[in-house]
Amino acid sequence: MTILLAFSPHQDDTGAVELACQLARSNNDTVHAVTVVPQAWPTAVAGDTDRDFKLWAKEEGEWSASKARDVLAEHPDVVSEASWCAGRSVPQALLDRAAELDAGLIVVGSGDEGPHGKVFLTSKTDRLLHSSGVPVAIAPQGYWCGPTGRVTRATLGFRGDDATWSLLDRAAEICRRVDASLRLVTYAVRGRTMRPSTVSGAEEMVHQQWIRQATAELQEAVEHLHSLGFTDDQVSSEVAVGTSWGRAMDRLEWHRGDVLVVGSSSTSSLLQRVFLGSSAAKIVRNSPVPVLVVP
Structure with a gap:
C-alpha cells in the first residue's frame, strides 16, 4: 500500500x-x-x-x-x-x-x-x-517515533453501534497483520451539574447504569476478538470516565507505539467520507497519540 x-x-x-x-x-x-x-x-x-x-x-x-x-x-x-x-x-x-x-x-x-x-x-x-x-x-505536534518505531497497540473508540462493530473487524484485521494489540475504549463523559441534589442523584444513577451497559458491550466485543484468535494479552477494554473529554483521555495510559482509531460520524449524510461527529472531534483534539480517522 x-x-x-x-x-x-x-x-x-x-x-x-x-x-x-x-x-x-x-x-x-x-x-x-x-x-x-x-x-x-x-x-x-x-x-x-x-x-x-x-x-x-x-x-x-x-x-x-x-x-x-x-x-x-x-x-x-x-x-x-x-x-x-x-x-x-x-x-x-x-x-x-x-x-x-x-x-x-x-x-x-x-x-x-x-x-x-x-x-x-x-x-x-x-x-x-x-x-x-x-x-x-x-500526528500530534512534535511527534517522534524513533528510527525503528512501529505501531504496537491500537486504541479503538467503541460506541457499540453497527458502524463501530464493522470498524472493530477492520481494526482487528490490521492489528493481526502488524502484530499489534488492540484496546477498546468507551468514553463516559459527564459534565458538572448545578442542579438540585435530588436531580443530581438521579443523573448519577443513570450515569452509572450507562457505564455498566458500556462495560457489558465492551466485554461482548472482547469475546468477539477472542473468537478471532486474539489472546488475553492482545486485547483489553476500558471505560474512560471524566467530567470532560480531556480528563477522560487523561485517565487512559498511553505508550510510545500507540495509535488511536476513530470512526467517522454514523449520522453523516456524506457516505464513505471521513466526517467527524462532535464526539469524535473532541476525542481527536484531546489525543496525545497519533489518530487514524476511518470512514
Whole structure:
C-alpha cells in the first residue's frame, strides 16, 4: 500500500514524516511525500508576471521534493519517494494525488498553533477530513517515533453501534497483520451539574447504569476478538470516565507505539467520507497519540 504524506517544507515539525514512516514500517508499505504549491490562474495570454509565478512555483516544488527526500532519508528502512503538484486547494490537490497514486492512507501533521504533544486540526486538515474517501492519520505536534518505531497497540473508540462493530473487524484485521494489540475504549463523559441534589442523584444513577451497559458491550466485543484468535494479552477494554473529554483521555495510559482509531460520524449524510461527529472531534483534539480517522 502507498501512504501519501502531506509534506510542508516550511514547518519545523516533522511529526507527519515520523508517523508516515512508523505506519509504513509496521506494514511494509511505501511512503510518497507530496507538497502542494500554489497554482496560477489561467490567462488568455501569459504575461511576464504569470511566467515568473509559474517558474517560482516549479522551483518551490522541486526544492520541496528535494527537502522531503532528505528528511525521509533519515528512515532508510522505509521505501519512499517525493513529488510536488500545483493546486488552488491543498486538500483537493492531496485527494487528487492520492487517487493518482492509489494511496490507501493520507498522513498529515498538526498545526503549529496547537499545543506540543497534542493533535491540532488546521482548517486545511478539517476540509480534508470532510472530503476524504480514505483514512486520514494525524500526528500530534512534535511527534517522534524513533528510527525503528512501529505501531504496537491500537486504541479503538467503541460506541457499540453497527458502524463501530464493522470498524472493530477492520481494526482487528490490521492489528493481526502488524502484530499489534488492540484496546477498546468507551468514553463516559459527564459534565458538572448545578442542579438540585435530588436531580443530581438521579443523573448519577443513570450515569452509572450507562457505564455498566458500556462495560457489558465492551466485554461482548472482547469475546468477539477472542473468537478471532486474539489472546488475553492482545486485547483489553476500558471505560474512560471524566467530567470532560480531556480528563477522560487523561485517565487512559498511553505508550510510545500507540495509535488511536476513530470512526467517522454514523449520522453523516456524506457516505464513505471521513466526517467527524462532535464526539469524535473532541476525542481527536484531546489525543496525545497519533489518530487514524476511518470512514
